[in-house]
Amino acid sequence: MRHIISLLLENEPGALSRVAGLFSARAYNIESLSVAPTEDETASRMTLVTSGSDEIIEQITKQLNKLIDVVKLLDITGDAHVEREIMLVKVRVAGSAREEVKRIADIFRGRILDVTQSTYIIEVTGDGTKLDAFINSLDRSAIMEVVRSGLLAIGRGEKGLRL
Amino acid sequence: MELSGSQILMQFLKDEGVEYLFGYPGGAVLHIYDEIYAQDDVKHILVRHEQGATHMADGYARATGKPGVVLVTSGPGATNAVTGIATAHMDSVPLVVITGQVPTHAIGSDAFQEVDCVGITRPCVKHNFLVKDVRELADTLKKAFYVATTGRPGPVVVDIPKDVTRPDLKIPYEYPGTVAMRSYNPVMRGHPGQIRKALDLILSAKRPMIYTGGGVVLDDAADALVKFTRILGYPITNTLMGLGAYPGTDPQFIGMLGMHGTYEANMAMHHCDVLIGIGARFDDRVVGDVNKFCPEARIVHIDVDPASISKTVKVHVPIVGSVGKVLGEINGMLEGSNRRPDGQALAEWWERIHRWKSIDCLAYTPSDTLIKPQSVVEKLYEATGGDAYVTSDVGQHQMWAAQFYPFDKPRRWINSGGLGTMGFGMPAALGVQLAWPDAQVACITGEGSIIMCIQELSTAKQYDLPIKIVNLNNRYLGMVRQWQEFMYENRESHSYLDSLPDFAALAESFGHVGMTIDKPADVEGALREAFAMKDRLVFMDFITDPAENVYPMMMAGKGHNEMVLSEQTRQRELA
Numbered sequence: 001m002r003h004i005i006s007l008l009l010e011n012e013p014g015a016l017s018r019v020a021g022l023f024s025a026r027a028y029n030i031e032s033l034s035v036a037p038t039e040d041e042t043a044s045r046m047t048l049v050t051s052g053s054d055e056i057i058e059q060i061t062k063q064l065n066k067l068i069d070v071v072k073l074l075d076i077t078g079d080a081h082v083e084r085e086i087m088l089v090k091v092r093v094a095g096s097a098r099e100e101v102k103r104i105a106d107i108f109r110g111r112i113l114d115v116t117q118s119t120y121i122i123e124v125t126g127d128g129t130k131l132d133a134f135i136n137s138l139d140r141s142a143i144m145e146v147v148r149s150g151l152l153a154i155g156r157g158e159k160g161l162r163l
Numbered sequence: 164m165e166l167s168g169s170q171i172l173m174q175f176l177k178d179e180g181v182e183y184l185f186g187y188p189g190g191a192v193l194h195i196y197d198e199i200y201a202q203d204d205v206k207h208i209l210v211r212h213e214q215g216a217t218h219m220a221d222g223y224a225r226a227t228g229k230p231g232v233v234l235v236t237s238g239p240g241a242t243n244a245v246t247g248i249a250t251a252h253m254d255s256v257p258l259v260v261i262t263g264q265v266p267t268h269a270i271g272s273d274a275f276q277e278v279d280c281v282g283i284t285r286p287c288v289k290h291n292f293l294v295k296d297v298r299e300l301a302d303t304l305k306k307a308f309y310v311a312t313t314g315r316p317g318p319v320v321v322d323i324p325k326d327v328t329r330p331d332l333k334i335p336y337e338y339p340g341t342v343a344m345r346s347y348n349p350v351m352r353g354h355p356g357q358i359r360k361a362l363d364l365i366l367s368a369k370r371p372m373i374y375t376g377g378g379v380v381l382d383d384a385a386d387a388l389v390k391f392t393r394i395l396g397y398p399i400t401n402t403l404m405g406l407g408a409y410p411g412t413d414p415q416f417i418g419m420l421g422m423h424g425t426y427e428a429n430m431a432m433h434h435c436d437v438l439i440g441i442g443a444r445f446d447d448r449v450v451g452d453v454n455k456f457c458p459e460a461r462i463v464h465i466d467v468d469p470a471s472i473s474k475t476v477k478v479h480v481p482i483v484g485s486v487g488k489v490l491g492e493i494n495g496m497l498e499g500s501n502r503r504p505d506g507q508a509l510a511e512w513w514e515r516i517h518r519w520k521s522i523d524c525l526a527y528t529p530s531d532t533l534i535k536p537q538s539v540v541e542k543l544y545e546a547t548g549g550d551a552y553v554t555s556d557v558g559q560h561q562m563w564a565a566q567f568y569p570f571d572k573p574r575r576w577i578n579s580g581g582l583g584t585m586g587f588g589m590p591a592a593l594g595v596q597l598a599w600p601d602a603q604v605a606c607i608t609g610e611g612s613i614i615m616c617i618q619e620l621s622t623a624k625q626y627d628l629p630i631k632i633v634n635l636n637n638r639y640l641g642m643v644r645q646w647q648e649f650m651y652e653n654r655e656s657h658s659y660l661d662s663l664p665d666f667a668a669l670a671e672s673f674g675h676v677g678m679t680i681d682k683p684a685d686v687e688g689a690l691r692e693a694f695a696m697k698d699r700l701v702f703m704d705f706i707t708d709p710a711e712n713v714y715p716m717m718m719a720g721k722g723h724n725e726m727v728l729s730e731q732t733r734q735r736e737l738a
């Protein structure tokens with residue numbers, strides 16, 4: 001099953017490679033990983049999406065917790081939470097495609113960030129399935145570049161992951 | 164006090180109570196070596212290869228419980244140390260390894276003798292640090308010692324660029340007595356609810372089995388284990404790493420378990436209804452086929468590392484905590500009440516175990532002409548009164564050492580179990596002898612393994628370390644040959660060691676005493692003669708039966724009740 005694990009790490013140079021190294025050394029899946037400093041610059045917040053049997057997920061959380069740079073960890077999959085991912089797509093738009101692409105972007109509440117004679121850059125935000133749906137609704141051959149942030153997630157309400 | 168980085172390092176090691184520094188110099192650590200020269204509080208042991216330094220520090224740590232400390236230069240110094248670091252990591256041994264690094268401004272430029280030491284060692288350390296500023300040095304060193312020695316111990320690397328140790332930059336120094344790390348707080352006390360649940364299960368057993376490992380030794384919790392086991396009267400087995408934590412000559416001890424464990428220990432594992440795992444990590448050499456493991460048992464597991472619990476085998480009552488603290492609580496509860504196990508069921512269980520034991524699974528066929536390796540270990544036991552520190556290398560000789568030298572005390576048996584590092588035994592023995600100068604220290608080795616760190620005979624000479632080397636010379640990579648016999652129809656692909664040296668002469672060329680023993684009748688005399696030479700290293704080269712195998716053997720994919728037994732034992736099992 002797919003799991004979303006939120007981590008607070010020491011904002012140390014090696015911390016990210018320790019997490020990434022753990023996943024490759026133990027052959028765990030990693031679907032996406034995003035990391036940046038928090039309001040307290042001594043800590044980074046990481047959102048990690050992985051998948052595996054219950055036993056494997058249990059080992060993943062234990063092994064992550066064991067890393068000295070990991071301050072706190074929470075598997076938020078089972079709790080009420082908000083998921084967001086941001087995607088930037090560059091598409092080739094010529095002639096009548098300009099209107100069509102704009103219309104699709106509107107449906108997905110996308111924003112056009114950059115326009116040239118032959119290209120658009122569109123920003124779309126949402127959960128992973130929405131972003132996939134947007135990609136699928138475009139003409140594949142027109143897609144020039146896709147950049148995705150990886151999933152960000154946060155628990156709803158009072159419960160949370162704080163220092 | 165205003166000190167340079169090098170002075171801070173040496174002053175810190177003194178303040179931390181470090182006795183020995185096992186090291187080898189080079190460009191990136193020369194500022195430090197200049198300070199070593201200027202002091203004599205911390206004794207530096209000059210090794211002959213950095214792998215030797217890590218194994219010596221490791222042997223010292225295992226024999227004392229104190230962290231072993233290593234100093235090596237950047238680049239090849241650091242990479243040579245990696246095998247020893249990984250060896251300590253797999254067996255949870257506390258080491259602090261200080262590696263020199265190129266100056267901070269040169270990092271990343273492919274400078275002379277630069278390697279990414281933090282990157283290379285990351286997967287085989289408990290933690291590592293790169294110190295980029297001399298003002299962080301003392302605190303980082305304190306953290307390194309703290310992390311290495313607490314919770315589940317392990318090696319910690321501190322990589323120090325050369326400019327951080329430069330003599331002309333001095334800053335105030337004060338020994339950081341304490342350390343606080345928000346991200347590292349090992350849990351030592353077990354959860355009271357889990358402990359009560361465990362006790363209920365333990366007392367409900369009809370066919371109990373206590374299975375303990377290296378965690379008991381690492382936690383210095385042998386006394387608590389002995390008390391626990393005696394109150395209950397249950398049978399106990401130890402892993403290879405746990406030997407000595409429970410007295411090997413005690414009647415409740417039924418031998419090691421696992422791949423080369425005793426018939427009775429493995430059969431009792433297979434048939435038990437409650438398994439009490441203590442400071443052991445359900446390693447694959449112990450478990451065999453997971454699906455055939457203890458099919459009837461409910462399992463309690465006490466371990467300080469949550470990641471060791473339910474890693475390979477699902478357990479029913481997990482307790483995260485140190486062995487000493489948790490067993491202390493359980494013993495208190497047992498002593499404070501009259502709840503005791505079912506005596507009738509226990510007596511029947513012991514009867515079955517004694518029947519298994521009666522097949523005498525370790526028996527071997529004696530010989531008048533060929534020296535049997537097992538008999539050398541037995542005679543070593545006699546010659547040392549069963550009270551030596553014994554290190555070993557890796558192979559058949561390691562298993563015979565574990566099977567035929569019963570250890571009554573913890574920290575007496577020192578070997579590389581998790582990584583299985585050939586070359587470990589002799590340098591580790593030197594570390595043990597430094598720690599306990601008056602003790603008898605023996606290294607049981609094979610002609611394949613001893614060659615891997617043979618250069619440390621020179622270190623032994625320099626520091627007059629009178630260890631006794633027992634080389635079980637079968638002219639084979641015996642353990643490999645045994646697998647080839649059992650699994651590859653005897654095709655001896657590259658397992659015969661041709662062109663071996665004359666080991667006695669080799670030892671003498673290093674300034675030691677060498678003996679070659681090739682007759683069974685001479686074994687005992689040679690051992691007595693060697694141990695009588697209290698101030699000399701003696702290398703005993705025993706020319707042994709090359710065809711001997713280690714029995715019993717639980718092959719890959721098999722259960723504990725499916726051991727391969729020696730021919731004569733098989734007959735007794737059938738009878």
Ligand SMILES: Cc1cc2nc3c(=O)[nH]c(=O)nc-3n(C[C@H](O)[C@H](O)[C@H](O)COP(=O)(O)OP(=O)(O)OC[C@H]3O[C@@H](n4cnc5c(N)ncnc54)[C@H](O)[C@@H]3O)c2cc1C
Nearest residue numbers: 376377378382403421422423442444467485486580581583
């Ligand atoms: C040739 C060869 C053959 C081998 N054959 C066998 C065999 O037949 N049988 C066998 O048993 N092994 C055998 N081994 C060794 C095997 O590979 C493992 O190293 C060994 O079984 C692991 O022992 P352990 O479970 O005691 O764990 P260790 O590696 O000693 O781990 C210790 C455990 O205790 C925990 N711990 C540490 N400190 C504490 C504390 N303070 N409180 C609580 N818990 C703590 C740790 O978290 C860990 O889980 C063999 C090795 C070789 C090289």
Ligand SMILES: Cc1ncc(C[n+]2csc(CCOP(=O)(O)OP(=O)(O)O)c2C)c(N)n1
Nearest residue numbers: 558559560585609610611612639640641642
């Ligand atoms: C560094 C290293 N390389 C290879 C091995 C694989 N290996 C395990 S046992 C063994 C044979 C050891 O031979 P020897 O030291 O003569 O011991 P014996 O089995 O003959 O008693 C080998 C090659 C290992 N454990 N370590």
Ligand SMILES: [Mg+2]
Nearest residue numbers: 609610639641
């Ligand atoms: Mg051999």
